[in-house]
Structures are given as structure tokens and as C-alpha cells.
Amino acid sequence: APDIDVAAVRADLAALQTIAERHGGDRAHGSPGYRASVDHLKAKLDAAGFATTVQRFSYDGSTGYNLVADWPGGDAEHVVMAGSHLDSVPGAPGINDNGSGSAAVLEVALAVAESGLKPTRHLRFVWWGAEEYGMVGSGHYVDGLAADDRARIDAYLNFDMLGSRNAGYFVYDDDPELEEVFTDWYADRGVATEAETEGDGRSDHTPFQDAGIRVGGLFSGAETAKSRTQADKWGGTAGRPFDPCYHSSCDSVTNIDPVALDRNTDAIAHAVWRLSS
Ligand code: PHE
Ligand code: CA
Ligand code: ZN
Numbered sequence: 001a002p003d004i005d006v007a008a009v010r011a012d013l014a015a016l017q018t019i020a021e022r023h024g025g026d027r028a029h030g031s032p033g034y035r036a037s038v039d040h041l042k043a044k045l046d047a048a049g050f051a052t053t054v055q056r057f058s059y060d061g062s063t064g065y066n067l068v069a070d071w072p073g074g075d076a077e078h079v080v081m082a083g084s085h086l087d088s089v090p091g092a093p094g095i096n097d098n099g100s101g102s103a104a105v106l107e108v109a110l111a112v113a114e115s116g117l118k119p120t121r122h123l124r125f126v127w128w129g130a131e132e133y134g135m136v137g138s139g140h141y142v143d144g145l146a147a148d149d150r151a152r153i154d155a156y157l158n159f160d161m162l163g164s165r166n167a168g169y170f171v172y173d174d175d176p177e178l179e180e181v182f183t184d185w186y187a188d189r190g191v192a193t194e195a196e197t198e199g200d201g202r203s204d205h206t207p208f209q210d211a212g213i214r215v216g217g218l219f220s221g222a223e224t225a226k227s228r229t230q231a232d233k234w235g236g237t238a239g240r241p242f243d244p245c246y247h248s249s250c251d252s253v254t255n256i257d258p259v260a261l262d263r264n265t266d267a268i269a270h271a272v273w274r275l276s277s
């Protein structure tokens with residue numbers, strides 16, 4: 001897998017920040033900032049050669065959107081999916097939560113196109129709407145899958161908060177094989193990881209898991225405080241939240257640890273290459 005330039009991921013975050021600023025300060029479900037975020041990513045994916053579709057759903061009187069990007073080719077009987085929610089909470093630009101996962105998945109998708117990857121399995125990337133209202137977009141997507149289409153999904157990888165300023169390195173432990181794809185990558189680089197437990201039931205992997213699909217993912221921490229032990233192995237500040245601006249208006253481009261963002265993006269590329277081969 002290629003090493004993804006974190007500068008490209010940070011440029012995407014700057015673009016999402018500008019979108020929020022031009023649309024009243026957020027990118028929440030039902031707002032113009034959310035729709036502009038979808039359009040921004042879709043244009044990049046279309047230009048790179050993805051087959052994109054926008055799945056509409058309705059929630060709380062507003063239209064929500066999931067952006068689905070299929071990389072042409074690969075065995076459609078074996079689909080590997082990677083996704084992240086693109087909506088923010090109201091009143092926040094949503095740069096760590098979850099511009100970070102969205103930009104990382106975008107840059108990995110663009111790297112797939114750039115490298116002309118011809119995977120054995122079929123690759124599908126998705127950006128979910130209305131996660132912040134209870135995984136509404138991802139739930140709608142999974143509900144809409146016929147039983148045979150569900151059975152074709154070999155794995156769903158979820159990325160929600162990857163650049164927390166006081167970062168931890170958490171790997172979803174729901175499926176041992178998918179977990180190992182990630183933990184191998186960090187172990188090779190001498191980065192300690194912990195099993196992700198704070199997020200159980202709290203992000204877009206949950207509807208997939210409930211439907212019997214194998215899930216994995218990464219997380220750099222939200223409102224929980226970093227322990228002394230964790231600060232000793234990862235650096236940062238003990239007794240302070242992993243993300244000091246969680247669900248706040250200060251979740252802007254300055255609320256990002258570029259090292260965590262860089263590592264996590266490269267780990268996604270590794271997993272996408274490995275699992276689709
Ligand atoms: N889903 C949560 C949110 O968007 C963030 C989260 C992800 C929390 C994973 C815990 C684990 O606010
Ligand atoms: Ca990198
Ligand atoms: Zn399979």
C-alpha cells in the first residue's frame with residue numbers, strides 16, 4: 001500500500017472547515033453545509049473514476065444523504081467496504097468528528113485510483129449522513145440491503161475520529177482477523193495500540209455488526225480522559241480528554257494531531273490493500 005501524504009488529508013480538512021464557515025458554522029444533517037460536503041467529495045471521486053451514487057433518506061423532516069463510491073472491478077461476490085460519517089453535530093465544523101475519518105477514507109480512495117489498483121475483491125467507500133442522530137444513514141443503508149447483498153460484504157471498516165489532539169490508538173476488537181490487519185501495521189512501526197471499547201454501539205459499524213457483517217476500524221478517542229499509563233506510552237496529557245473539542249464549536253482544523261492523522265490514514269491504506277487483494 002502507498003504511504004498517503006498527510007498534507008493532502010489536511011487540505012481536505014481545510015476545505016471542510018471552509019464549507020462549514022460558508023454555511024453557518026456547521027455541516028450537520030439537514031443543513032446546507034452537509035450537502036456541500038457531499039458535493040465536494042463526490043466531485044473528487046467522480047473525477048478519479050469512481051462510480052458514485054447518492055442515497056437519499058429522510059430524518060426529522062430533512063433529507064439526508066449517503067455518498068457511495070464504487071471502484072470499478074473486483075469480484076462483486078466479495079465486497080470490502082470502508083466508511084466514515086460526514087455529518088457534524090449542529091454548531092460545530094466537525095473537523096476531528098468526523099472530517100478526519102472522511103478525509104482519510106477519501107485520500108485512500110483517491111490513492112486506489114491513482115495507483116490503478118486492480119483488487120481481487122470489489123472495493124466500496126461510503127460517507128454516511130446523520131450519524132450524529134443515531135447512525136441514521138448507515139442504518140438506512142444496511143436496512144435497504146437484500147439478504148444476498150449483505151452476504152456479499154466480507155468486511156465493513158469504520159473510521160470515526162482519527163486525529164484527536166490528545167490522541168490514543170484504538171483498534172476495534174470486534175473481529176480478530178480485521179483487528180490484526182491494523183495491529184500488525186502499528187506493531188511494525190512500534191506504536192502501541194489498545195482494543196477499542198469506548199465506541200461499542202456508538203458509530204456506523206453498529207448497523208453492519210447487527211446484520212452479521214464483520215467489522216473493524218480505528219479511533220483516536222473522544223471525551224474520555226487519557227490515563228497516566230496511556231500518556232506514558234502515547235505522549236500527550238493525562239487527565240485530559242482525547243479530544244478536548246468533542247462536539248464543540250472548537251472542533252476546527254487546529255483540533256487535530258497530524259501525527260495520529262497520518263498514521264491512521266496510512267493504516268487504512270494498508271488494510272484496504274490487504275483485504276481487497
Ligand atoms: N460516534 C461518536 C460521535 O460521532 C464518536 C465515537 C466513535 C465515540 C467511536 C466512541 C467511539 O460522536
Ligand atoms: Ca503518510
Ligand atoms: Zn468473501
Ligand code: ZN
Nearest residue numbers: 089097132247
Ligand atoms: Zn460525534
Ligand code: ZN
Nearest residue numbers: 097098160161
Ligand atoms: Zn463521530
